[in-house]
Structure formats: C-alpha cells, structure tokens
Amino acid sequence: xxxxxxxxxxxxxxxxxxxxxxxxxxxxxxxxxxxxxxxxxxxxxxxxxxxxxxxxxxxxxxxxxxxxxxxxxxxxxxxxxxxxxxxxxxxxxxxxxxxxxxxxxxxxxxxxxxxxxxxxxxxxxxxxxxxxxxxxxxxxxxxxxxxxxxxxxxxxxxxxxxxxxxxxxxxxxxxxxxxxxxxxxxxxxxxxxxxxxxxxxxxxxxxxxxxxxxxxxxxxxxxxxxxxxxxxxxxxxxxxxxxxxxxxxxxxxxxxxxxxxxxxxxxxxxxxxxxxxxxxxxxxxxxxxxxxxxxxxxxxxxxxxxxxxxxxxxxxxxxxxxxxxxxxxxxxxxxxxxxxxxxxxxxxxxxxxxxxxxxxxxxxxxxxxxxxxxxxxxxxxxxxxxxxxxxxxxxxxxxxxxxxxxxxxxxxxxxxxxxxxxxxxxxxxxxxxxxxxxxxxxxxxxxxxxxxxxxxxxxxxxxxxxxxxxxxxxxxxxxxxxxxxxxxxxxxxxxxxxxxxxxxxxxxxxxxxxxxxxxxxxxxxxxxxxxxxxxxxx
Numbered sequence: 001x002x003x004x005x006x007x008x009x010x011x012x013x014x015x016x017x018x019x020x021x022x023x024x025x026x027x028x029x030x031x032x033x034x035x036x037x038x039x040x041x042x043x044x045x046x047x048x049x050x051x052x053x054x055x056x057x058x059x060x061x062x063x064x065x066x067x068x069x070x071x072x073x074x075x076x077x078x079x080x081x082x083x084x085x086x087x088x089x090x091x092x093x094x095x096x097x098x099x100x101x102x103x104x105x106x107x108x109x110x111x112x113x114x115x116x117x118x119x120x121x122x123x124x125x126x127x128x129x130x131x132x133x134x135x136x137x138x139x140x141x142x143x144x145x146x147x148x149x150x151x152x153x154x155x156x157x158x159x160x161x162x163x164x165x166x167x168x169x170x171x172x173x174x175x176x177x178x179x180x181x182x183x184x185x186x187x188x189x190x191x192x193x194x195x196x197x198x199x200x201x202x203x204x205x206x207x208x209x210x211x212x213x214x215x216x217x218x219x220x221x222x223x224x225x226x227x228x229x230x231x232x233x234x235x236x237x238x239x240x241x242x243x244x245x246x247x248x249x250x251x252x253x254x255x256x257x258x259x260x261x262x263x264x265x266x267x268x269x270x271x272x273x274x275x276x277x278x279x280x281x282x283x284x285x286x287x288x289x290x291x292x293x294x295x296x297x298x299x300x301x302x303x304x305x306x307x308x309x310x311x312x313x314x315x316x317x318x319x320x321x322x323x324x325x326x327x328x329x330x331x332x333x334x335x336x337x338x339x340x341x342x343x344x345x346x347x348x349x350x351x352x353x354x355x356x357x358x359x360x361x362x363x364x365x366x367x368x369x370x371x372x373x374x375x376x377x378x379x380x381x382x383x384x385x386x387x388x389x390x391x392x393x394x395x396x397x398x399x400x401x402x403x404x405x406x407x408x409x410x411x412x413x414x415x416x417x418x419x420x421x422x423x424x425x426x427x428x429x430x431x432x433x434x435x436x437x438x439x440x441x442x443x444x445x446x447x448x449x450x451x452x453x454x455x456x457x458x459x460x461x462x463x464x465x466x467x468x469x470x471x472x473x474x475x476x477x478x479x480x481x482x483x484x485x486x487x488x489x490x491x492x493x494x495x496x497x498x499x500x501x502x503x504x505x506x507x508x509x510x511x512x513x514x515x516x517x518x519x520x521x522x523x524x525x526x527x528x529x530x531x532x533x534x535x536x537x538x
Contacts, residue, residue, distance in 0.1 A: 038087040040078045041099050041108035044070040045479045046187055047277040048211045049114040052476045054298060058276045063091045065386055066468045068302060073273040074112040077131055084257045094466045096165050100124055103244050105377035111242030117235050118167055126245050128254045130238035136171060137209050137221040140201035147220050152176055152227050158200040161190060167236050168203045174230055188479035210274055215482045278480040291486055299477050306473030313394050313469060314455040321398025322448060328353050329406030330432060360400035366461040369393050373465040390467045398451055405447040409440030442513050449506035453499045470494060
C-alpha cells in the first residue's frame, strides 16, 4: 500500500508540473509583449457591434488569450483609434457584467461594446463623445399578437425582457401593462428565448433588429422611440467609449480622434459590419451539409481548445486542491499539545483554516473568481494572468471541500489503529504517514473523483473572467451560428463523455488500490491457502 501511495503522489506531481509548464509558457510570453498594445474590452458576442470568428478575415483583430478573432462595428472604430495612437489593437473578450471591473482594474484600456454613458456608469468611469446613436425597438415574431402594436399600451400582457445590466430593461416600464421577465445575460439568450416562445419579445436598439433579421426573417422590430409617451434621455440613446477615470489623457486623445470620423464614414462602417456578421449557413458549394459536420469544420479547433482548457483547470485544480486539502485536513486533526504556548498557536492556526474552509465553501465560485481576478488588480495592482487566476480559484475552492473530506477520512479511522501504532513506539507523524493517511486517502478516493467531476462542470462559471473553457466556447458558437439547441446539446454530450471517462479511470485506480480481496485477517496461512497447500503442510 505504501509504495502504491508514493507512486501515485509522484505521478500526480509530474502531471501537475507538465500541465503548469504547458499552460503558462504562452501566457508568460504574451505578457512580455503588452507594451504598445491597446486592449479593448468587449463581449465579442453582440453582432453587428462585435462578434467572434475563427480567422482574421475582413480585418478582424486577435482576442487576447485565444486563437480566435473579434470583428464588428466596435472593432472598426477601435482600429481607427489604434492606428492614430500607433498602438496594436487587441480585443479582451469579457462578459457584459465584467466589462466595468475589467476597465477599473486595469485589465483593459477601453470599453468599446455598444455601451451607453448612463449616469450610474459615469460615477465609475469616464465616457467619450458618442460614436453611435440609435433608436429603440421591441423585437418579436411576425406571427405574434404584438407584431402590429401602434402605441405603448398595445404591449399590455406581453412577456418582455432585455439584457442584464443595461438600461434597456428599465425601458420596459414605459410599456404599460407589459410583464417584465427576468433580464438575460446576452442577446444570444434573448434570441433563443424568443425563438422558443418563452418570451414575446425583448427591448433593444434598431441595430440588433437589423442584425437578427439577416439570420431569421421571421422576426419583426416594433419601433417604440417615436410612440407617444415614450421617453428616453439623450445619454441613453447613444453609445460611447468607456475609459478609466485614471486615464484623462487617453480620454482626451480618443475624443480628438473620434471628432475626425464623419457621420458618413460611421454609417459606412456599420453597413459593412452588418454585411460581414456571421450567418447561419450550413451549405457548402450549394450543397446542404450536416450542421454537426459544418460546425466541427468551422469551430472544431475552438471546441478542442475549450476541452483542453476545461481539463487543464479541472485536473490541476483537483491535484493542487488535493494537496491543500491534505495539509489542512492533517493540521486540523493534530492533537492538542501539552505546552500552553503551542496549544494556543495551534488553536489560532486551526481557527484560520476553519475560516478559509467556511469562506470558500460558503460562497459561489463565480463570486470568488470576480473578487480574486478583478479585486486583486484593483486594490493591489497585481495583474494576474487570466488562466493563472482561474487555476488559483479552482485549486483553493477544491482545497476547501477536500480538506473536510480528508479530515473526515482521518477521524473515521478506528481508534484502535492509533493505539496500536502508539504501542509500537510510533510518533504522531509516523502514525499519520504510514498507518492513517494511506487508508484515509483510499477511502476518500470516491469523494475526490466526485470533486474532479464537479470541477469539470463548474469551470463554466469562470466565463465571468472570460476563460475560454468549453461552455464559454459553446456560447460563442451558438451566438455565431444561431443554432442554440443543437450547440448546447453537443456541449452537453462532450461534458458527459469527459465525466464518464474520468469516472471509469478513477474506478480503475480505486480497484487497483484495493489489492487482492482473497484474504482473512483472522485466519492462519493454512486456512487461506489452496487445498494443495494444505496437503503440502500436512
């Protein structure tokens, strides 16, 4: 048992070293090249303003930390700014809720993402002069009973929504009698909800309607901006570039450049973006092609990259979390020393470890990710690499859970084994390493396996810090192909294959650790031997 245990630890340590080395080589190299780069925060998931694509066609710019590219109207505006500033433009793909934290923490230099300069946002960041003005519509289906609405009251009873964190959601209040459904995280989710019939429509800018209609002609945009009784402030009807308050010089420079872009050129850029946005097209050379085949041909590299990142986070997080949990579990089961000073010191350490366990078991990993990734950068000015931050988050979260699992395994070991080891003259450390821990870890293996599987699935919450794991990639593909149900069904199948395979691997390891079951602790050698052995002994 002892040799097996040491072999497993050595193997896991080697795997951990290899994954960390492979995972950070590119990231460290990229970090050294940040000088002269203009980092633009955007969703890259909101066509025609911004979207994700697999190549640099039509002047797309690279997305930081991935092999994908961003394009759209926002990208075209960003490229003009970058050219005049003599800086290379790079997109930092971030969820909408993470755009402001990414800017204030220094992760990005600007937000160019179709954002309106509302009063609430102006308290946190500065805004340039507008670079786009739009009108507002309710997007619904052609056959909807609200498709012929002429006045605001015609939306009475309609189930409407808007994007989370935007003032669009508040505009629903002006549609008297309309039912405000929960706000949704992005336009992809709203489009899918409208198609599936769970909502009657959603509030957005007219540009979103133009973009949506190109891929689904069965939708209709109801203009509400000019309806009697509709009120919206000037600042809410325009989009501007967000810049941190600590960068007044950059704000002045951006405003100066924007003033040189005439309205006609801006209109031309938007027209180009609408034409270039991703289309839902499964045909090739005029021949209809299977959606699954066409998706893998176009996005197979992204999917494999997402699978690799998910496995990296889950594997490294579980291994490091295991060692953290092992250390914490051992310390929390150390007997109280007889010396008063040592006893007080140990109690303080145990209390601190208890606080660690309670905090990381009692808060969602998504919140931990936002606090660690953005908080450390904002308050301590330590700009953690996104992948490194994700590995730290998964590891310490896993360590908190596994510490209790391992502690339970230690204290559940029969007391008689402690007493027998003590009678043989073993110290506490010898008892733990040679007698207790090998049994405790073996007994905890099913729980460790379960934590590994949970980590494979829970890495999806790291999309809050824009880690390109499997779910994040799936969301991107769904927003580009507009095939929401098949895309998420495919992603679910991949998750199932991963968890099923991991479960079988750990079941095999568990059986190997169990050893030969053909023994009896209460029998002598003759009793457990074969009949031939018994005859030989006679």
